[in-house]
Amino acid sequence: MATSKKSTESTPRNPMELPTLDELKSLIGQFKLPGVDVNALAEWQRKDLEALAEANRQAYEGMKALAQRRTEMLREALTEWQENLKESTxxxxxxxxxxxxxxxxxxxLDNFRELAExxxxxxxxxxxxxxxxINENMANLQKLLPTRRS
Structure with missing residues (x-):
């Protein structure tokens, strides 16, 4: 009887899933950069990834709504076309x-304008x-960089 051996390898990560803060800290910590606040850098990257995920979600929802509205418009146009055919005698x-x-x-034209908007x-x-x-990142960079005094 064959015994099943548990794999010691971790299951592959879903590429669409954001890494945890601990995973980011571990990844950044591997570089051993002196004087770098790993926690702050990991938090910064986590916020970047969250913003990117939110932007993707917004784009997806917008395109989904656009496709649904386009389908509704097509149905309305076909229904009207059928009605016009009945009345065309x-x-x-x-x-x-x-x-x-x-x-x-x-x-x-109205539909085209609505879809474009x-x-x-x-x-x-x-x-x-x-x-x-991006604006938050720029503000953070300005705080980190030494200011020049004239």
Missing amino acids: GKDAFAKQSEAAQRGMQQA MEAQARNDAWKVVQER
Whole structure:
């Protein structure tokens, strides 16, 4: 009977999972840099990773909402198209088709504008998270660097 041997190797880390603070400290500590506050550096990197994860989440949510809205618009357009086909018989069929085409064109332009605004908002929301973290990093760097006196 074969006995199962427990692997001493750790299971591979999910690449989408953020490292823990202890893992960051351990990784940075391997470099043994004199005069460097490993805890502060690890915390700094953790905040960077959190900001990046949040920016990705914001971008994902924005694109998801965009895709859902685009699907809704397609359904609405197909429903309207079916209704127009039902009404396209009779004496005034050409006038109804012309009017429906004008409404359809205006709706397409409105939809395009709405989707463009949603996409821009999603991009701006994600960038804002990154930009705020960059500003925090710059402020931290200014605190760490010695000031010149004239």
